[in-house]
Amino acid sequence: MIDELQERVIDEAHNSRYSIHPGSTKMYRDLREVYWWDGMKKGIAEFVAKCPNCQQVKVEHQRPVGLAQRIELPE
Known part of the structure; x- marks a missing residue:
């Protein structure tokens, strides 16, 4: 019973629309x-x-970005 209550408190805090994971x-x-x-x-x-x-959404699960590319600006 105590474990279920703890799980519910954690679940509520994590999935609340006010805390957003x-x-x-x-x-x-x-x-x-x-x-x-x-x-x-x-x-x-x-x-x-x-x-x-x-x-x-963790960084290690996202695709790595390439090297920065120079953008030519008109003068």
């Missing part, structure tokens, strides 16, 4: 002002790591 550090900072339990930081990090939306 914050990272684990921001979520932990925000939630620790109101809640605290053993293993909270680790639980939040694991939850965010499993979020498909968060994984799609």
Whole structure:
């Protein structure tokens, strides 16, 4: 029962339309002002790591950009 409640608090904080998928550090900072339990930081990090939306926007999952190209400006 306690695990389900913790999961629901994390889910609500992460998927709220007001927070829009914050990272684990921001979520932990925000939630620790109101809640605290053993293993909270680790639980939040694991939850965010499993979020498909968060994984799609991480930098390491994006296509690398090419080298900058010089643009000629008219004089």
